[in-house]
Amino acid sequence: MAIDEALDQRTQVNDFAIKLANVNGTGSASANSLLMQAIFRMGIPVSGKNLFPSNIQGLPTWYEIRVNKTGYTARALSYDLVVAMNSQTYAQDIDDVRRGGYLIYDSSWPLDPDLERDDVTFLGIPLAKMCLENFKAPRERILMKNVAYAGAVVALLGIDVTLVADLLAETFAKNEALRDSNQRALRLGYDFAMENLTCPLPFYVEPMDANSNAILINGNLATALGCLYAGATVAGWYPITPATAVMDNFIALCARYRRETVVSDDPNVPDTTRNNYLIIQAEDEIASIGMVLGAGWSGARAFTSTSGPGISLMNELLGLAYYTEIPAVIVDVQRTGPSTGMPTRTQQADIMMCAYASHGDTKHIALYPANPNECFDFAVSSFDLAEQFQTPVFLLSDLDIGMNDWVVPELHWDDSYVWDRGPVLSDEDLSRMSEFFRYDSENEDFVAARTLPGSDEKGAYFIRGSGHDKYGRYTENPPDYQEVVDRLKKKHAAAAPHVPAPVVERRDGAKIGVITIGSCDLAVREALEELADAGLPADYMRIRGFPFVDDVRQFVDEHEHCFVVEQNRDAQLRSLIAIETGVSTEKMHPVLAYGGFPLSAQQVVENVLAKLEN
Amino acid sequence: MPSITKPLIPLSPLPKNDLGLTIRDYEGQMSTLCAGCGHDSVTAAIVHAFWELSTPPHMIAKLSGIGCSSKTPTYFVRGAHGFNSAHGRMVPIATGAIAANRELTYIGISGDGDSLSIGLGHLMHGIRRNVKMVYIIENNGVYGLTKGQMSASADVGSRPKKGEPNRLAPIDPVTTALSLGATFIARSFSGDKEQLVPILKAAIAHNGFALIDVISPCVTFNDHEGSTKSYKFTRDHEVKEVETDFVPIRAEIHAKIPSDGATEVTMHDGSVVRFRSVPEGYDPHDRMKVQEYIRDRESRGEIVTGLLYVEEDVKELHEMNGTPAGALAKVPFSSLCPGAAELTSMQEDFR
Numbered sequence: 001m002a003i004d005e006a007l008d009q010r011t012q013v014n015d016f017a018i019k020l021a022n023v024n025g026t027g028s029a030s031a032n033s034l035l036m037q038a039i040f041r042m043g044i045p046v047s048g049k050n051l052f053p054s055n056i057q058g059l060p061t062w063y064e065i066r067v068n069k070t071g072y073t074a075r076a077l078s079y080d081l082v083v084a085m086n087s088q089t090y091a092q093d094i095d096d097v098r099r100g101g102y103l104i105y106d107s108s109w110p111l112d113p114d115l116e117r118d119d120v121t122f123l124g125i126p127l128a129k130m131c132l133e134n135f136k137a138p139r140e141r142i143l144m145k146n147v148a149y150a151g152a153v154v155a156l157l158g159i160d161v162t163l164v165a166d167l168l169a170e171t172f173a174k175n176e177a178l179r180d181s182n183q184r185a186l187r188l189g190y191d192f193a194m195e196n197l198t199c200p201l202p203f204y205v206e207p208m209d210a211n212s213n214a215i216l217i218n219g220n221l222a223t224a225l226g227c228l229y230a231g232a233t234v235a236g237w238y239p240i241t242p243a244t245a246v247m248d249n250f251i252a253l254c255a256r257y258r259r260e261t262v263v264s265d266d267p268n269v270p271d272t273t274r275n276n277y278l279i280i281q282a283e284d285e286i287a288s289i290g291m292v293l294g295a296g297w298s299g300a301r302a303f304t305s306t307s308g309p310g311i312s313l314m315n316e317l318l319g320l321a322y323y324t325e326i327p328a329v330i331v332d333v334q335r336t337g338p339s340t341g342m343p344t345r346t347q348q349a350d351i352m353m354c355a356y357a358s359h360g361d362t363k364h365i366a367l368y369p370a371n372p373n374e375c376f377d378f379a380v381s382s383f384d385l386a387e388q389f390q391t392p393v394f395l396l397s398d399l400d401i402g403m404n405d406w407v408v409p410e411l412h413w414d415d416s417y418v419w420d421r422g423p424v425l426s427d428e429d430l431s432r433m434s435e436f437f438r439y440d441s442e443n444e445d446f447v448a449a450r451t452l453p454g455s456d457e458k459g460a461y462f463i464r465g466s467g468h469d470k471y472g473r474y475t476e477n478p479p480d481y482q483e484v485v486d487r488l489k490k491k492h493a494a495a496a497p498h499v500p501a502p503v504v505e506r507r508d509g510a511k512i513g514v515i516t517i518g519s520c521d522l523a524v525r526e527a528l529e530e531l532a533d534a535g536l537p538a539d540y541m542r543i544r545g546f547p548f549v550d551d552v553r554q555f556v557d558e559h560e561h562c563f564v565v566e567q568n569r570d571a572q573l574r575s576l577i578a579i580e581t582g583v584s585t586e587k588m589h590p591v592l593a594y595g596g597f598p599l600s601a602q603q604v605v606e607n608v609l610a611k612l613e614n
Numbered sequence: 615m616p617s618i619t620k621p622l623i624p625l626s627p628l629p630k631n632d633l634g635l636t637i638r639d640y641e642g643q644m645s646t647l648c649a650g651c652g653h654d655s656v657t658a659a660i661v662h663a664f665w666e667l668s669t670p671p672h673m674i675a676k677l678s679g680i681g682c683s684s685k686t687p688t689y690f691v692r693g694a695h696g697f698n699s700a701h702g703r704m705v706p707i708a709t710g711a712i713a714a715n716r717e718l719t720y721i722g723i724s725g726d727g728d729s730l731s732i733g734l735g736h737l738m739h740g741i742r743r744n745v746k747m748v749y750i751i752e753n754n755g756v757y758g759l760t761k762g763q764m765s766a767s768a769d770v771g772s773r774p775k776k777g778e779p780n781r782l783a784p785i786d787p788v789t790t791a792l793s794l795g796a797t798f799i800a801r802s803f804s805g806d807k808e809q810l811v812p813i814l815k816a817a818i819a820h821n822g823f824a825l826i827d828v829i830s831p832c833v834t835f836n837d838h839e840g841s842t843k844s845y846k847f848t849r850d851h852e853v854k855e856v857e858t859d860f861v862p863i864r865a866e867i868h869a870k871i872p873s874d875g876a877t878e879v880t881m882h883d884g885s886v887v888r889f890r891s892v893p894e895g896y897d898p899h900d901r902m903k904v905q906e907y908i909r910d911r912e913s914r915g916e917i918v919t920g921l922l923y924v925e926e927d928v929k930e931l932h933e934m935n936g937t938p939a940g941a942l943a944k945v946p947f948s949s950l951c952p953g954a955a956e957l958t959s960m961q962e963d964f965r
Contacts, residue, residue: 258950290703291707299714411957419947451655454673
């Protein structure tokens with residue numbers, strides 16, 4: 001095929017993006033993550049983003065790999081190589097290749113000449129034919145096509161093939177037949193590329209040493225690990241994409257780490273297993289949060305994991321928890337709304353709902369992790385905060401963090417950690433008191449000590465979602481009612497210095513400020529680098545918790561213009577900052593991406609520049 | 615003013631239970647329900663049952679949803695820990711509490727609106743999980759607190775105080791529970807404490823979800839001519855052919871119960887439920903027969919009461935999950951957190 005000589009053919013080492021277009025349910029996911037994992041093992045910063053449909057089999061699905069030696073691995077919108085394995089989306093996928101880029105297609109069948117582009121190099125590999133000749137079982141012929149194209153990509157990008165072979169050997173350690181098939185398929189693709197194509201392409205990988213302290217992990221696993229390490233014993237949940245894997249992982253971790261063998265004293269009675277956890281798959285999200293409240297009331301660390309639709313259902317009981325002051329942890333792995341929305345696409349559109357969930361005057365504590373590391377750390381903090389402040393705490397992850405594999409520094413645990421159970425009175429404490437009233441003895445954070453069911457009669461009280469005074473008694477008397485809700489407001493504000501502080505990074509000469517949240521982090525940092533290169537240095541602030549500390553207001557005040565980058569239509573973070581700090585929304589220009597795919601730096605740069613021009 | 619402290623009038627000498635407590639020690643606040651409300655009689659029966667069983671008050675957790683019935687936990691056992699939750703949501707909250715601490719005795723009070731409409735799904739799943747708790751439906755066929763709307767348990771033709779007679783078929787908690795596999799099902803009448811107290815005691819001893827449907831007339835909105843949940847209608851149509859006694863464990867040695875071939879069920883804790891009289895061919899272990907008997911009586915316009923079905927050898931929630939014998943909430947942190955070294959070694963697999 002003719003190539004325009006003027007097209008970009010510069011050598012790019014460890015700096016490129018590829019896109020793999022597949023049909024879902026054909027086994028492509030494991031081949032794609034194999035490539036990502038191999039690049040990770042070569043010590044190179046890399047990300048893999050799965051852009052998948054809400055479907056089991058037959059619809060288009062894509063996987064994107066971004067390799068970037070400086071660590072900017074947010075989604076790229078320009079693809080150096082596209083592997084087009086889905087004839088339904090050929091046109092779109094061919095269109096996605098950058099000028100001067102490359103496209104791999106299955107040349108077992110001729111390509112429609114109308115689809116050809118003269119600014120793209122088409123690399124035909126007879127994948128179906130090769131697999132037909134080399135494998136017998138129909139299912140295997142489909143599955144092995146994936147590993148075969150992965151083999152070709154390994155050759156074309158200069159990925160260490162021995163390393164890939166080792167990975168396959170590890171994955172299929174227990175299944176010799178599958179291991180052999182996979183190794184053969186890898187070689188088929190690899191050898192074909194080496195013999196028939198120019199390898200490597202102008203963009204390729206070279207080993208680095210960036211990952212010696214890094215791991216490959218998704219946010220949902222990291223969150224589950226956080227819940228395990230925090231000592232959560234009770235969980236209520238209902239299946240929902242993209243949060244289901246939080247509980248799947250928690251169940252698996254509990255089975256591994258929370259089972260104690262109770263040795264029998266009687267030689268005739270076998271030893272038994274004791275499970276230090278109880279996870280209940282509930283009938284709906286209302287029941288899930290109800291179970292969490294019951295367990296929290298009774299003194300267990302309890303949580304639920306859900307997504308936006310689940311939070312909608314939980315609203316009533318979240319108000320009950322807020323008003324009765326029961327600790328609860330709610331993991332919200334955000335997806336695209338409203339309504340069912342796009343369940344397999346990402347968004348940050350539950351910021352407002354979670355901040356004020358439920359009817360009446362309610363305010364909650366929320367934590368906003370940006371990556372799996374923070375999912376782990378903030379999950380633990382969520383349980384501490386929930387008990388310290390006796391209130392629901394939201395951990396707002398999203399689909400991008402939760403379901404994609406991220407290269408992040410190793411997780412750390414400090415064995416000197418002591419769980420903060422908040423003010424809880426023991427029977428001994430009660431014995432020293434003349435009388436106990438539930439909401440009477442507040443501490444410096446406006447939190448009153450509680451008793452747990454089963455404590456001495458003196459500590460018994462009747463918890464109620466109906467109007468109550470500071471003694472916990474039913475009331476319809478305005479001053480008595482107001483006294484309690486006013487304290488709740490102060491209690492919420494008192495949590496501000498205890499939630500993770502905002503991350504602030506300043507640049508010399510910066511006149512503008514960029515504020516963001518959660519998974520926007522990497523794309524925004526990359527954008528700030530580009531803006532600085534273009535002569536527009538900007539200060540950076542990433543919000544990590546709600547309620548806000550005063551630094552948030554100060555940051556906005558200090559800058560003539562601020563941009564608030566977030567993934568929702570209505571600029572929810574911007575509104576929340578304005579409502580809670582009193583700063584004017586006019587000072588904060590929204591930069592919004594809400595189509596459902598993870599944010600890219602390009603979107604941020606373009607938006608900021610366009611707004612500054614106006 | 616729903617929290618009026620009950621005056622403690624010393625009526626000595628009051629008998630004491632094994633804990634040295636009098637019945638007064640099992641009472642709660644003064645009821646603020648309408649005079650003559652069936653619910654107050656249920657409250658009195660609960661007070662009696664716990665006192666007679668000598669359950670330590672602080673080891674009782676009493677929960678409810680929303681509605682007239684759900685106010686009643688304030689009226690019994692003031693030393694118990696209470697949770698007045700949200701409309702229809704008591705079962706999930708109780709389930710979570712029980713998951714965290716199985717050491718307490720749990721009793722939930724609900725009404726027909728709370729249980730059979732807004733909370734029906736939760737009730738069914740509580741039954742399905744066999745959560746160990748007593749679940750009482752104070753059933754009056756009407757929404758009292760919102761002033762007289764018909765509920766899902768109202769019978770066809772039953773007439774509200776104002777408006778048209780009900781045309782929709784009722785949801786019967788007893789037959790519903792039977793079909794769901796509930797392990798303890800009883801129906802009683804608030805006007806019959808003699809029947810209700812032993813049923814309550816058996817329910818407390820039961821190893822699982824114990825459902826008691828108590829017909830408890832609403833004197834204000836559903837006790838008139840034309841109502842099928844009135845005192846008069848219930849008294850006229852009640853069939854008490856299934857009669858039981860409850861024999862607590864410690865009394866077993868002293869009590870001399872004649873062995874007359876009556877069916878006995880040994881409860882999980884060793885106490886015994888004796889079926890004093892049952893209709894011919896009736897077997898409280900045979901789900902199909904019980905269903906058939908109730909349906910047959912129902913077709914004749916009769917309301918069957920008594921401890922109707924019991925199955926004691928089914929595992930409850932905790933047994934199904936292999937949790938510790940004590941409270942999960944009391945498991946020390948050292949048994950819950952795998953620690954730093956394990957985190958490091960586990961992450962070898964994440965490379």
